[in-house]
Amino acid sequence: MHVTKLFCLTVCLLLTGSGSRAAVFLGDLVTHFHQVRGGLYAIDEKTFFIENFNYDGAGITVYVYIYLIGDEVDETGGGIIVNWSSSMMTVPERRYNSENVTISLLNGPETAANLNISNIQAFTIWCEPFELFFGSLILPANVSIPSVDTSSPTAAPVVQHCAQLHDDLQVFWTTNSSHIKIKQCGCISDDQYMAFGISGDDAITFMVGADVVVAWVEQDGVANAVDYYINERQQCRGGEGVCPDTLLSQSGTDDITIIGGGVSDGMTCVEYERSLTTSDPRDSPYLLNNQTQFVAWALGPLAAEEGLRNLALFHTEWPRSGANFQLNFAQGSQCVEPLQCIDEMVCAWEGANMTAMEPTTFFVKIGSSGGLRGYQAITGLSGWGIALYINDTLIPVLRVRRGVTYTFIVEAGNDVNDRPRYHPFYITDSIEGGILLDTPEDRLRKNEQVFAGFDLDSNQPTAAGRYCEHVETSSSGDVATNCSSRLEDYLSTLTVSCRGDESEAAILQWTPDDNTPDLVYYQCANHFHLGWSIEVVNGTDSGMGNITDPGMGNITDPGMGNITDPGMGNITDPGMGNITDPGMGNTTNPGMGNITDPGMGNITDPGMGNTTNTTDNMGNGVQNNTTDVDMRNNTDIGMRNITNNVTGMDMDSGETSSHMMEVWLILLASITSLIVTINL
Incomplete structure (x- = not known):
């Protein structure tokens, strides 16, 4: 494929996060697909800068792909991947509208970190699955690229240290003489945070008094890193508790400069930097004198409620059982392997x-x-x-x-x-x-x-x-x-x-x-x-679970010849004719002549609570005006089980026996009336 060579040697002054810096303009990206365009600069031998970068975000698995001098510039491969940021290899799948983007070779992988821009022939935005350039630029030859400014807070040594603090949390850092750059990577969701910083006690890992940075990435991809100070073990309110420095009762300053962040394969990473020492008295210094320091860390939920949104709530993971964590920020360490984030479903307990x-x-x-x-x-x-x-x-x-x-x-x-x-x-x-x-x-x-x-x-x-x-x-x-x-x-x-x-x-x-x-x-x-x-x-509410009698609903007569109550035993009277009583509600027996008992008639009993007037047309009174409003703690499924299941309460056994006797008397009277009527 032929790529146009652009030989622009203009030296420009760029305004970056660390102030104004001289940069060399390398040329404009050539657009091939997905509206990729922008001006490419070299800030120093390790740092590209794309001014007004545009991309429609519709590609998949898109990389920054470079070719060294002497390599064949071929879309089918052969180049070297450069990570888009310290936390993401690929170009994010989102739209860019004239945004400024910094890409550091130091972000890796290791092959790229050991290169200089003056060794590079071509810079491309490349889609791996389709082996296509979305944008490309052949770099001009014989360009004088500024060397790395080691005094700049954004300049970092190639050596990056790592500490595994938890199965779901790693922390990376690099330092120079004045600043520390930290990247937190955790297996968290977009409604959770990760936090890391200096312990509140010089002798142990301790949360109260800790100076930490709370980091997270929002659902829309926005990365956050906020300077926190913990002065009490409580929610931040009224300037006290686990609070951002800017919300403390004696307001502090947020001394964190965010570099970037993102989510990849379930892992959230956020990178930021801070001066080793600050003017805020609540900020603890990071020491580079080969002395170990106790650190604090946590994972937890973010508040979602109005007025509290995105404040850190109480941690769900932290150094338990007095576990202490110490780091030497000068010597550092290495993690054995990267995090493996597995989406695990939380198995909630059933509430009581x-x-x-x-x-x-x-x-x-x-x-x-x-x-x-x-x-x-x-x-x-x-x-x-x-x-x-x-x-x-x-x-x-x-x-x-x-x-x-x-x-x-x-x-x-x-x-x-x-x-x-x-x-x-x-x-x-x-x-x-x-x-x-x-x-x-x-x-x-x-x-x-x-x-x-x-x-x-x-x-x-x-x-x-x-x-x-x-x-x-x-x-x-x-x-x-x-x-x-x-x-x-x-x-x-x-x-x-x-x-x-x-x-x-x-x-x-x-x-x-x-x-x-x-x-x-x-x-x-x-x-x-x-x-x-x-x-x-209310007192008569049967929906509470401990007052239950679904209409005396275990008394049925399918076919109107058999009254079956599995709670009363089995009462069967094939001579009853056509008695229909779903739940002892309204009993009508046209097969017995003119016997009509529209209730058995008016028996209303959710749990035998209120029994009122059962008189049939034959003149046989059946337990007139019996009312029991105090059966509220009884469970009667089919009139078989009468129990008291009020949690934490003791009920007098004499009172229980009295209620049981009332129920059986009412029931016996009703049955006797039916039998007398049949015999007549």
Whole structure:
């Protein structure tokens, strides 16, 4: 193929991320396919620059492909691939509209990193599957290319070091006398982050006090690297917690310059650089004196909620069980092999339910959120690594009844000066909670209703007790990541640790009423997303699961000659004629003459709750006006099993026997009436 030679030797001044630098104009790319065009420059012997690069993004497996002097420039192969960026080999499959692009030979592969631009004959944008040039340029001969400026922060040595911090996280770095260039690569999705930096303690790996960079790539391909400082183990709010430097209460500076990033084969990489030392007192220096430094790292979810979007939430992976990580940034190290990112489905635990139709006492504590299988998987919301426990169970759904008073013994932290452990308990219609963190604008947006545990007039919580925490043990991590384990298995690995005396527990009483919505939430007033839902029903609601009698629906008479009740045994009367009673609703027997009992007639019994007037036209009264509104805790499937399954409640056995006797008397009277009628 013939490629036009362009001999433009113009020396230009380019404005790049590191300031103005002299660069040599090599020529304009020749367009072949997919609208590829742009002006190609050499910034130095290792760096190409494409000015106003255009590409429609419609190609697949497209590379920067170079040919050395003396090689045949042939579309069928024989050239050398140059990585598009430090994190991506191929040209991204997206549209470029007059964008400036920097391509460094140092990004690799190794063959390219050891070359100089003055050794290169041709620069092409090449599609491998179809062996086609989308754009190309034969470089001018005898051009004086600037040497690499070693004082520039963008200039990096060829040697690149790597550390494997986790199965899903590697960190690469290069240094010069003034800057460090870092690339984080992780097996994360577009709603997750990876973080790396200097530990908050000189002697161990410690999160609080750590200076880290939180990095991620958004769904549209935009790479992010943000300077963070961790001053408390909590969500960033009001300038405290895990916050970007620019959001701290004593505002700092973001000293990170992002270079680029992308996603390839499930692996996300983001590259950035920073001065070894900065003027921000919260930034820890990177040492190049052959001294090891303790580092901190984490993987976790990004917040998606309005007002919190893309803030780092509590990590799901981090150095567990006191593991310490040290790196020597001067000597470095090498990773054995690249990451292998496998898309694994999260196997969520089944959430717990607690039903209480009678006055009940609930005990509230704080504890671990159970990793990816716990809070986040159960609720579908972004958690913070901790969550509320009710009766030693992680965020159960509570099912309660209007008009019944419930007591909450709250032991989740009452020291307002220890904000990470301060968890006042309240009941609200907000799925977020965290009312103490809301700005006036947040209050207007959420229009939150509070039903217990918080005084809106004084803006103060009323249910904050001593601190009791469900703490993970050494076996908790393995159980939390084992898809065959159950929530109960995980809970059994936890231990409870309390501060203070039992007398310091707070007591909150709440009686849902007609003004209480069907769905509310128990939450922490000082953090977002620590609690879960409460379902509120009326006293006669049979949808709660513990009041069940589908219409006495096991009494059937197919063909109107046989009444069969598998819950009552087998009552069969072939002389009954044509009795139709689906669920004992309306019984009509035209085969018996003029006997009409439109109810057996008006027996309304979801669970034998209300039995009213059964009188037939023969004048035989059958249990007139029997009403039992207190059978609400009984389960009657076919009138065979009468049980009380209110979670956490004890029911007096005498009361149970009394209810059972009432049911059997009603049933016996109805059967006796039928038999008497038949004999007549």
